[in-house]
Amino acid sequence: MSDKATLEVNGNKHDFPIIVGTENEVAIDIKSLRGVTGGVTTIDAGYKNTGSCESEITFLDGEKGILRYRGYSIEELAEKADFLEVAYLLIFGELPTKEQHDKFHADIKSKSIVDDDVRKIIDAFPKSAHPMGVLSSLTSALTAFNPSSVNVDSEADMYNSVVKILGKFPVLVAWTMRKKQGLPLDYGSNSLGYVENVLKMMFKQPNEDYVQNKIIVDALDKLLILHADHEQNCSTSTVRIVGSSHAGLFASLSAGISALWGPLHGGANQAVLEMLEAIREDGGDTKKYMAKAKDKNDPFRLMGFGHRVYKNFDPRARIIKKAADEVLADLGVDDPILEIAKGLEQEALNDDYFVKRKLYPNVDFYSGIIYRAMGIPTDMFTVMFALGRLPGWIAQWREMRLRKEPIGRPRQLYVGETLRPFKKIEKR
Ligand code: SDX
Numbered sequence: 001m002s003d004k005a006t007l008e009v010n011g012n013k014h015d016f017p018i019i020v021g022t023e024n025e026v027a028i029d030i031k032s033l034r035g036v037t038g039g040v041t042t043i044d045a046g047y048k049n050t051g052s053c054e055s056e057i058t059f060l061d062g063e064k065g066i067l068r069y070r071g072y073s074i075e076e077l078a079e080k081a082d083f084l085e086v087a088y089l090l091i092f093g094e095l096p097t098k099e100q101h102d103k104f105h106a107d108i109k110s111k112s113i114v115d116d117d118v119r120k121i122i123d124a125f126p127k128s129a130h131p132m133g134v135l136s137s138l139t140s141a142l143t144a145f146n147p148s149s150v151n152v153d154s155e156a157d158m159y160n161s162v163v164k165i166l167g168k169f170p171v172l173v174a175w176t177m178r179k180k181q182g183l184p185l186d187y188g189s190n191s192l193g194y195v196e197n198v199l200k201m202m203f204k205q206p207n208e209d210y211v212q213n214k215i216i217v218d219a220l221d222k223l224l225i226l227h228a229d230h231e232q233n234c235s236t237s238t239v240r241i242v243g244s245s246h247a248g249l250f251a252s253l254s255a256g257i258s259a260l261w262g263p264l265h266g267g268a269n270q271a272v273l274e275m276l277e278a279i280r281e282d283g284g285d286t287k288k289y290m291a292k293a294k295d296k297n298d299p300f301r302l303m304g305f306g307h308r309v310y311k312n313f314d315p316r317a318r319i320i321k322k323a324a325d326e327v328l329a330d331l332g333v334d335d336p337i338l339e340i341a342k343g344l345e346q347e348a349l350n351d352d353y354f355v356k357r358k359l360y361p362n363v364d365f366y367s368g369i370i371y372r373a374m375g376i377p378t379d380m381f382t383v384m385f386a387l388g389r390l391p392g393w394i395a396q397w398r399e400m401r402l403r404k405e406p407i408g409r410p411r412q413l414y415v416g417e418t419l420r421p422f423k424k425i426e427k428r
Contacts, residue, residue, distance in 0.1 A: 001026065009037045023059050027051050034411075041411040048308065051232075053240070053405060057090060057395050058231040062309035067316065069229055070094070078319050083224040084108075084194050087391035090229050091162055091398060104163070109190045111160075112167030114175075115145040122179050131176045131383045132261040138172045140254035150249050152401040161249050162394055170194075173387050174201035177380050195221045198387070203375065215330045216374050219323055220384075223367060226316040227385050229392025230363075233308075235260040239393045240400045241408035249397055256393050257386050263303070266385040268364035269371070272304035273378050276337045279344070286344045294353045304365030305348060311358035320366040324373075333373045341369060 004015040005028045014036050017029045034041055044050045060067045067074040070089050077086055081095070088096040088104050096104060121141050125134050146164060151157040175185040184206050188197035196212050199220065204210035230236065239256035243249070260266035279289055293302040307314055328335055345361055348354040368381050376384060 007033075007037075009040050012037070019054075021054070023061070041413070043413050046308075047237075052237060052408070053232065053400065053403075055231065055396070055399060056093070057399060058229045058392070060231055060309060062307070062311050065310060065312040065315045065318075067230075074226065074315055075319065078222050078225050081225065082193075082195075083221050083228070083388075086225045086228050087166065090391045090395040105194060107159075107163040108167040108194070110167070111164040112171060112187070112190075114142075114168050114171045118142075118145065118172075118175075119185060122175055122185070125179065127180050127182070129180075130261075131180065131380050132257060132267070132386070134176045134179070135172055135383055135386065136254045136257040136261070138176065139169070139250055139257060142168060142172075142250040143248050146250070150401075152398065158398060162398075165250065165253065165394065166390065169390055170198045170387065171201060173383055174198065176383060177202055177377065180377075180379075193217070195224065213331075215327060219327045219370055219374065222323055223320070223370060223384070224388035226319060226363065227367075227388025229389070229395060232396075234262070234265045235389065236393060236396050239397050240405075243397045243400055244405055244408040246401075246407075249394070252397055253390070253393055256389075260386055260389065261382060264301075266364070266382045266389070268303050268362070269368045269381040269385060270378055272341075272364055273337070273368040273372060273381065275303045276340050276344075279340055280336060284340055284343075286340065286347055289344070290347055290351060294351075302344070302348060302354075302359070304361055305354065306357070306359040307362045310360060310362065313360045314362040316363040317361040317365055320363065320370065321361070324366045324369045327370050328373050331373055335369060335373060337372070338369050341366065 001018065001020060003018055005018055007014050007016065014033075016032065019027045019029055021027070030042065042050070056070070058067070058069055059071075069077060069086060070093055072081075072089065072095070077089075081089075084105055085095055085101060088094075088101065118138060118141065121138060122134065125137075142165070150161045171187065174188075178185055186201070186204075188200035188204070190197075192200060192212075195217050199212065199217060200210045232240075235256040238259035239252045242255040243252040263271045275289065279286055282288065289300070289302065292298045292300040293305075324338060327333075328338060345365070348359065348361075353359075364385075367385075368378070371381050371384055372378065
């Protein structure tokens with residue numbers, strides 16, 4: 001592999017260094033491009049070919065369907081780790097020892113109380129408000145109740161902010177759901193595990209004891225691990241670019257939640273269920289929806305299919321599909337939606353349009369089926385995605401600040417009007 005790339009512009013040749021990553025990915029470092037060419041830049045809508053940073057957190061290979069967090073395969077982590085272990089690994093770079101894990105959890109619990117005045121904010125939302133909009137607002141509001149900005153150069157300060165948001169975010173998630181349901185907003189119990197506590201805060205009925213269901217606890221723990229990070233996806237890039245202006249951690253996370261909300265991104269898990277429901281109500285006519293997905297004049301996309309990076313099966317989709325079978329069987333749930341999903345998947349995997357474009361099921365295709373079996377409302381699915389992605393966002397934000405990345409400010413190519421004189425209104 002040559003150590004430089006040569007670009008010829010206006011008859012002049014310019015060399016740019018080639019950087020090779022630890023997984024032998026190759027990048028051309030163009031930071032000197034404008035300077036040496038007298039102002040020439042690149043353009044790459046959606047950044048399909050452009051890297052924004054060097055990162056040590058997550059590696060994925062879209063062609064081979066590989067996903068690793070800090071070098072550990074997603075398959076092993078989903079099978080052998082718990083969500084807090086994975087959160088610690090993503091943020092601090094190593095799997096925690098038992099002592100570190102127990103202290104991490106204890107510190108998270110100690111910071112999990114949310115200022116009661118937050119209830120006044122959540123009370124102001126109409127029940128019709130989408131939970132992602134509520135959650136983004138509440139996360140941003142945390143800054144008002146926790147004004148101290150993060151001194152990223154202080155390990156203690158950074159650790160304190162991490163355990164604070166990991167403690168308070170699940171409370172905001174549970175309160176967001178319960179507010180819509182007209183249920184009291186309360187806390188779980190510090191005697192429970194992280195995921196068990198999330199479930200109790202979400203589902204405990206005021207007049208009943210809450211009985212944990214290990215199948216659901218294990219399924220949610222696995223789903224949160226599978227969603228925990230995914231390198232420079234839309235919402236993570238949002239968290240990084242907002243943080244690059246030295247905006248606070250909570251403000252950056254709030255922006256990430258808004259980016260994740262979009263149906264092309266994390267909002268797809270809700271859109272998948274709505275699509276499958278529509279197909280079921282339409283008599284299970286998957287062919288009609290396949291035709292819509294392929295019709296260039298129809299904005300409809302087959303939700304849960306396709307991916308910017310994976311041009312093979314999304315490894316998370318494989319794991320979630322297997323879990324969906326197991327969880328529904330263990331819960332004794334016979335959901336016709338699952339059969340429709342499997343039928344649609346088979347049709348798409350054998351359809352030339354999808355095969356040629358390498359469109360496979362992604363993380364969002366099956367996750368909603370499990371969330372629904374767990375009793376989570378459809379409009380809360382993307383909130384559950386955000387709960388899982390939280391440690392990844394924190395890890396990426398921390399890495400960006402520790403590496404002292406410059407403020408993100410892309411260039412553009414101007415294609416508008418050239419200079420023209422002002423016209424008085426009576427002359428227009
Ligand atoms: C997530 O980036 C991440 O890592 C995201 C994520 C994470 O963990 O953070 O993995 C989570 O967001 C998963 C993706 C969830 N979104 C959906 O399921 C929505 C449906 N998928 C599509 O909108 C689309 O596949 C995207 C947005 C996911 C990717 O779009 P790209 O990379 O911009 O690809 P594209 O739109 O250029 O599509 C290439 C071709 C086009 O056809 P042609 O113009 O070549 O004829 O494939 C077609 C597209 O029309 N296509 C689809 C399709 N996805 C792409 N056609 C029908 N149905 C689809 N789902």
